[in-house]
Amino acid sequence: MTDMDFDEIEGQLDLIVPNIYRMFIDAIDSKDLDLKKYGISYDTESVIEGNLKLRISLSDAEPKWESQYFDIGVGDGCGNYFFLVATDEDDDQVKLWAHDPSGIEDVGTATKFLMSLLSEIEAGFNGPNKCRYQGNGF
Numbered sequence: 001m002t003d004m005d006f007d008e009i010e011g012q013l014d015l016i017v018p019n020i021y022r023m024f025i026d027a028i029d030s031k032d033l034d035l036k037k038y039g040i041s042y043d044t045e046s047v048i049e050g051n052l053k054l055r056i057s058l059s060d061a062e063p064k065w066e067s068q069y070f071d072i073g074v075g076d077g078c079g080n081y082f083f084l085v086a087t088d089e090d091d092d093q094v095k096l097w098a099h100d101p102s103g104i105e106d107v108g109t110a111t112k113f114l115m116s117l118l119s120e121i122e123a124g125f126n127g128p129n130k131c132r133y134q135g136n137g138f
Contacts, residue, residue: 002029003043012048015068015086024114033121039135040121041073050136054081054097062102069097074117077134084110 002025006017028035035042041050051071058065070086081097094107094114107113120127 002035004047005044008044009047013051015070016089017070018084018086018091018110019089020092020110020114021072021084024118027118031122038121038125039137046073063097063104065097073136074133075136076132081136082107
């Protein structure tokens, strides 16, 4: 079970955690799934730590990691990071911070992305998208 204090996350990171991520965490909890097992941010501390590490380590990178990017602790296994745009509670957009070639790629809706991620977690990463995701390990 996750232990998320969304008020603390928002206060420490100065952003708004989108409702779709809150719903994803509720689904993780209701299914009693273990994000930590897969190196995915799993509690308040790991979410804050992961976001702050990316803000610091990618502050001079191209592209720069922006303060409204909300790292959910999942990458693609190639050094790229999936993130939610976090400026409003209704934000429903996932993007990929990519280093080679560098840029920000549109992935699609957070609803679809997080449903797919949830399915892979439920399948123990043995489903059809098992190679699409990798925990960032923060």
